[in-house]
Amino acid sequence: MDNKNYYNPDDLKKFGNITEFQEEMGKKFFEYYGEVFKEGALTEREKALIALAVAHAEQCPYCIDAYTSDCLKKGADEEQMMEAVHVAAAIKGGAALVHSTQMMNQVKKMTM
Numbered sequence: 001m002d003n004k005n006y007y008n009p010d011d012l013k014k015f016g017n018i019t020e021f022q023e024e025m026g027k028k029f030f031e032y033y034g035e036v037f038k039e040g041a042l043t044e045r046e047k048a049l050i051a052l053a054v055a056h057a058e059q060c061p062y063c064i065d066a067y068t069s070d071c072l073k074k075g076a077d078e079e080q081m082m083e084a085v086h087v088a089a090a091i092k093g094g095a096a097l098v099h100s101t102q103m104m105n106q107v108k109k110m111t112m
Helices: 009-019 023-036 044-058 061-073 078-098 100-111
Strands: none
Touching: 009 023, 009 061, 044 061, 044 078, 061 078, 078 100
């Protein structure tokens, strides 16, 4: 295979094939996945925006493509989508920074 990119956008279309090597677990995953994204306490649009934010935090190009499309289909606009991504970035950055307290505790323990 002569791909210039590690991620092949066409592979997203093959997601349904995850049942090929383990049918029972794959089917259970898709059942769960389908239930999660149904309208509930959160709208389908809100869930799509959350998924888009998580996709960016996880840096999954397949998910970014899928949930960008899904957000647009469910009525989210570009500003809402970018705001969701910024929320993910702020949480991801904050999560890294809050762990600096562990480093600071260790420095204080070793130098005091």
